Amino acid sequence: MVTMKAVFLADAHIRKAEDERSLQLLNFLDDIREGRVRTLVDPGALKDTVAKIDDLFIAGDLFDYWFCDRNYINPEFRYIINKLIELQKAGIRVHLCEGNHDFFLADYFSDVLGMKVYEEWADVPIENMKALITHGDTVDRQNKFYLMLRRIFRSRPFYCLQRIVPARLRWALAGLSSQTSKKINLEKGEALAEKMIAFALEKFQSGYDVFITGHCHVPLLRHYYSDGRRKTFVALGDWIKHYSFLYYENRKFTLGYYKPR
Numbered sequence: 001m002v003t004m005k006a007v008f009l010a011d012a013h014i015r016k017a018e019d020e021r022s023l024q025l026l027n028f029l030d031d032i033r034e035g036r037v038r039t040l041v042d043p044g045a046l047k048d049t050v051a052k053i054d055d056l057f058i059a060g061d062l063f064d065y066w067f068c069d070r071n072y073i074n075p076e077f078r079y080i081i082n083k084l085i086e087l088q089k090a091g092i093r094v095h096l097c098e099g100n101h102d103f104f105l106a107d108y109f110s111d112v113l114g115m116k117v118y119e120e121w122a123d124v125p126i127e128n129m130k131a132l133i134t135h136g137d138t139v140d141r142q143n144k145f146y147l148m149l150r151r152i153f154r155s156r157p158f159y160c161l162q163r164i165v166p167a168r169l170r171w172a173l174a175g176l177s178s179q180t181s182k183k184i185n186l187e188k189g190e191a192l193a194e195k196m197i198a199f200a201l202e203k204f205q206s207g208y209d210v211f212i213t214g215h216c217h218v219p220l221l222r223h224y225y226s227d228g229r230r231k232t233f234v235a236l237g238d239w240i241k242h243y244s245f246l247y248y249e250n251r252k253f254t255l256g257y258y259k260p261r
């Protein structure tokens with residue numbers, strides 16, 4: 001896979017189909033499918049400047065809670081899922097990282113829909129750059145309790161256990177779990193972003209050029225220089241407050257903020 005043009009976003013935390021964030025994201029994905037991304041990052045661009053993207057990366061917490069059930073999809077999530085399928089049919093590759101609110105995405109998004117799902121890290125080339133894309137909830141290695149909880153929630157026994165729980169009860173439990181993980185990550189977004197930058201700098205040392213993360217809900221783009229190469233750190237913000245996204249084209253990363261029409 002060689003990405004030439006790509007859009008990245010994270011932390012939409014979709015709950016209800018009629019929520020503002022759901023409607024905004026649907027509009028945004030329509031714009032992306034129609035090739036209007038350039039006009040979104042640069043309001044001065046010609047309206048007819050069409051740019052079809054190759055890849056859409058959703059770096060975690062697309063849903064406020066997701067436990068797999070390929071046979072019974074939460075109807076509140078149907079619109080977004082159908083929109084992703086439309087993008088896929090339009091020839092855009094859809095990639096999903098799991099976040100701390102979505103579990104076992106592969107069971108449906110990969111096995112049924114054929115999208116690419118990453119449980120923790122997407123280690124992908126962006127043209128000639130080595131890029132790491134992640135939700136970012138495992139970046140704080142000191143938070144041992146959370147890391148342990150994450151392992152349990154993603155273990156095989158837990159997978160089997162949640163399969164036998166009726167969907168509605170599972171969604172209720174997932175709502176609880178999403179509250180719990182919010183408590184676990186009480187840290188302020190900025191403080192979290194600093195930890196992520198420190199982590200990314202280590203990755204830059206070991207040869208990565210690009211580090212893209214979600215989870216801290218802060219939109220942030222920084223460049224660093226090391227060994228004569230430009231390194232790029234991006235925190236993607238969210239679709240709750242910022243409606244932020246990252247656009248990549250022609251070796252340039254741009255943070256954009258979606259303004260609804």
Ligand SMILES: [Mn+2]
Pocket residue numbers: 011060061099100101135137214215216
């Ligand atoms: Mn998160």
